[in-house]
Amino acid sequence: MGQDVSQVLFSRHDRIRYRQKVRRCLDVFALMLDDFGFDADRPTTGLEIELNLVDADAEPAMCNAEVLENLADPAFQTELGQFNLELNARPRLIEGDGFADYEADLRESLGRAEELATKSDASIILIGILPTLTPRHLVLDNLSTNERYRVLNDQIVAARGEDIELDIHGVERLRTHTDSIASEAACTSVQFHLQVAPGSFADYWNASQAIAAVQVALGANSPFLHGRHLWAETRVALFEQATDTRPDELKVQGVRPRVWFGERWIDSIFDLFEENVRYFPPLLPICDDEDPVEVLRAGGVPRLSELRLHNGTVYRWNRPVYDIMGGRPHLRVENRVLPAGPTVVDMLANAAFYFGLARDLAECDRPLRSQLPFEIAEENFHIAARRGIDAVITWPRLGEVRVTDLVRDVLLPRAAAGLDRFGVGAEHRDRLLGIIEQRCRTRRNGAVWQVEAVRAAERDLGMDRSRALHHMLRRYGELQRTNEPVHTWPVGW
DSSP: OOSSOOOOOOOHHHHHHHHHHHHHHHHHHHHHHHHOOOOSSSSOOOEEEEEEEEOTSBBBBBOOOHHHHHHHOOOEEEEEEEEEEEOOOOOOOOOOOHHHHHHHHHHHHHHHHHHHHGGGEEEEEEOSSSOOOOOOTTTTTOOOOOOHHHHHHHHHHHHHOOOOOEEESSEEEEEEESSGGGGGGGGOOEEEEEEOOGGGHHHHHHHHHHHHHHHHHHHHOOOOHHHHHETTTTTHHHHHHHHOOOHHHHHHHOOOOOOESSSSSSHHHHHHHHHHHHHHOOOOOOOSSOOHHHHHTTTTOOHHHHHHHHTTSEESEEEEEEEEEEEEEEEEEEEEEEEEOOHHHHHHHHHHHHHHHHHHHHTSSGGGGTTTTEEEEHHHHHHHHHHGGEEEEEEEEEEEEEHHIIIIIIHHHHHHHHHHHHHHHHHHHHHHHHHHHHHHHOOOOOHHHHHHHHHHHHHHHHOOOHHHHHHHHHHHHHTTTTTTTGGGOOOOO
């Protein structure tokens, strides 16, 4: 979905041709998986971070076009809302000092972006959901000006045929309706990319699905939406509902949602692409002129543009990626479960935990898929989104267990072992996993800090909820810029 879209209206012929082309791409992809030379020599990683822009009053600042123009940096791109940006870090190996390189790079890029954002009277916030957002901010007119977002909105709303209902039961309840996908712009995430070989992709994807609940519990950072205290990671519920193309009748019939955990363990990356084609009608039936069969016969690397575009409109929490770099195709797991923030070092701690644990579990002799039913993994995921770091989930041989106990007693040593296989320097491994350990010990992540800070402002300063949220967000921005991990942040003022 990163590509520009110029076509606004689609005919019946467009849809028929696109469906045929997608299936042709899928057939070629199957042939490539059998005997093509994918780039898998060394496990390259990547990070994408979605950002929010706020003004001096801690309100969303609708100025991403102006900030991007001042930045003039291809690493920064638009996102759905005019108050969003996306930062794509340069892919790299994490062996040796790789995490230190990531940290220096991200802090430099964000610092420069922050400096230039001030020219637009804005600052940058790394958070799952901006707590000062209200329904008046999340409207069609505040989508970014890139035409692809308007086209995507039109196609999702048309597919649904009625307003999108948001109904989230948490500590409090939010129930409202919207006539656009603008609410999705509230969901800002950090995405981890891990390049893997075709033969090991299924093991890595299955491992990523199994640990998604643990990741969300540890990294939850989205407790507020429209002034309501909802889930620890409300972003999960919001994203699932804000892009749902199904009216109630199709939900009852069991039609799959486009934001999807999945429904089974897989044996090959092909399973995921094939499911996407089989279950989901196209939203953006745009074809290019490439014949992937002819390109493959000629010894070239097919772009598979239609298959990749279709894949980009099915929002799996762990998404398969086919891409081409330097003339060679490669495959990646795109881990999309976590919110942005609170700090660069918090996000890198989350990355180290994910990369290390995913590798250890993917390469173990007895995979988790043989011990953990898929439906339990999905149930764990939503329990973790609701409860955050206080979640109790089901784990093989342990039964019901607190996430914090599971992480400290079982998963941290395995994450460390996985990072050792990557060749990560011991000092970086210990520093980053130490942050995860301390987060578990103190039982404080971004969501916990936000809730505690808002309660303190309401209780000690006599503020109503709206003023407390604005007050908290200003303090959050100050602490974020220290790059001290969130479990060390003070709550009082």
